[in-house]
Amino acid sequence: MSNIKDPFDPNQNIWDECGETTDSDSRPDHFIDMLESPMERENQSFLNKRAQESGDGVGLSRALEGSVLKSIFKTDLNRRRFLKGVGSATAFGILSQFIPIQSLHAMAEDAKSKIEKKKLKIGFVPITCATPIIAGHALGFYDKYGLEVDIIKTAGWAVARDKCMNGEYDASHLLAPMPAAMSLGLGSAAQDWRMVTNVNTNGQAIVLANKHKNRQDPSTWKGMKFGVPFEYSMHNLLLRLYVAEHGIDPDKDIQIRVVPPPEMVANLRAENVDGYLAPDPFNQRAVYDGVGFIHKLTKDIWDQHPCCCFGISQQFIDENPNTFIVLLTAILDATATAERSDQRVRFAESMAPRNYLNQPSAVLKQILTGVYPDGQGNIKKVPDRISFMPFPSQSMGTWILGQMRRWDYIKDDVDYKGISDEIFMSADVKKRMLEMANHNKNLNWTDIPDTKYPVYDVYGKDFDPNQINEYIDTFEITRSI
């Protein structure tokens, strides 16, 4: 409730600190009813509830009027006499002639709608992992919640990180391990960034050059060269896990190189690499261009593994709490919609133009519908080849940190759970997801685990986040002791 009084009420003493208040600040209910979808209505009433709790909107409006009247009448007695004499409405009219109270009101109204920053710049790297972020723009999910978002195509992960840190982006598509790396200051100055949601789960694959069709067993891969898109990525960690489980030491028996995704197909064609674990569309694109075949989907290594995330700085959240909520809602809505099988074709088509992924729409449809040729003469039907499950569990964070420790990217034991707790916004996201699901029965978020630290089955082995060192020790090939 607001504790700021109406300065046009002659019965109130605005110079006095205390007093009764009667205002409620919410947008009128009929406005909420005008909104189309239950989600939008839910979002607006959620914001109104927050506004009532804080009272900022009406506070600003009243404070403006109050200070105007104070400056005119000097004493409160004068103000009350004047208002009683001519009536509040007339007083308001007269004063409006001289002072732009109307526009002050408009400003205050704006503040009431509660989105602190409407124009946002969000970065993305052009891969299908970013589907909710990209299609969110193409299909108007940001507009729906009153945000004016420009999504900016970014040349690579390092550039995305730099543009995040220097404030050119308000939020960005990042690899799941990146917010942790940015917060810890690994490879850059430290700045508090948050892993807000998964933008995709699954969605990667191991692709081999056509000439290796008879080398489907990873234990025969000694001497081969592989590409991954970034060192601190799920791609690198999953490839290492996979080959190590087949007795291949990723540091000694094979060579793993960092190759930008679009260059992977060309490198495969030029026989510069023998294979890669990369994001789509470049796996399916290798099949489409006839240079490689899909050996394994990462879904078959860890079903529903995290991959890319939606990252935002703690500073932005602190300065624009409502914008953050609205943005989170828009992303969650887009993610949930992208997960629906009846929406997949629409999403794939929306991302094909130059503006977004700049790919043949057939390739995108094969990836998103999961009906695809594997390059070995088979047609596969795997509807969850790429999934969009937004909830980021702390377990995922600890698994990532644990594997980074396993391969010696992190030199010493760290507080795995402490870091995950701080950087993965699981609690906030879960709260928002449950609120949204309450209002929209279509939101089928059955994957939200009851605990912050669920146990995952990763390539046939249970990962218990409470026993990370023990888990690492179960592996035969490992760098850390």
Next chain:
Amino acid sequence: MNTKRIWTAVLLSVGFFLAFLAIWHVTTHVEKTKADSITLSSDEVGQLTAAGMSETDMQIYAEKGLKFDQIEQIANMGLTHEDLEMAGGIEAFGFTTGGAAEEATTGFPSPALVWKEAYYQLSDPFYDRGPNDKGIGTQLKYSLFRVGTGFLLAVIVAVPLGFVIGMFPLLNMALMPYIQVLKPISPLAWLPVALYLIKDSEQASIFVIFVCSIWPMLINTAYGVSSTKKDWINIAKTLELSQFKTAWSVVLPAASPTILTGMRISLSIAWLVIVAAEMVIGGIGVGYFVWNEWNGLNLASMIFAIFIIGVVGLILDLILGQLVKTFTYQE
């Protein structure tokens, strides 16, 4: 030079170009083959029907020339023709039905494909479909603006500084070691540093242009100034001209061809660098355009963009070449 020789040269040039196009066409051309339709035996139809495939679907696939085992595979997966259309159509599944295989199998685009792309791009060079998709004209505008700004800033700094260095041999000796160390550093090496320090990618790219343009101009200006003929300076001394007047009316005109040559070298380097810088930074510009097409593996439009970059570079060089000509006077 007589006109006959010029015309022979022009004809020869055109001949080389046509030969190049012909070779390109022959090596990349793929014959569009219409797949032969197959006829399914009644036995096979029976098997497919048992697997739940409709007659129409069978007919469609048979006409497209799929082999029986391929059709059987589709049938066994319970995929209808609509399912496959939804996933991009049967051609996208790599079945050789002619036509769609053109790009996929050769990898490298034919001249006709590049021409098609060029026509598409040039017919509306200033279109704007959001922050990541603008016409080639708009992209060039941004790149030229960055190059122009960085280059002008470099001129403002390098020419006076080079002039002073050239006038005073002591200063020349003192500063040359630094200039020689800084000169060979790739401008792209400056880019991350600039991004980190300036915290603005637009200004960082201008800074990179500035840094790479400054050295050739500085060195050429200093050289031009210091190698002004001693006779001319002596004459100026005899005429008792002030030092400023000597610099302005004797040294500057004498050095101007060398200075302009330095500027010409700088501008070509700047144009080289902006493409690379924009590929790294992204956003907008002709370098970003190339990178964006690379992302989509659209080789045809990359080749078109490379051609455009070459032509613009040529025009920039011609403009400065003309300036050099204007300021070179006959002795």
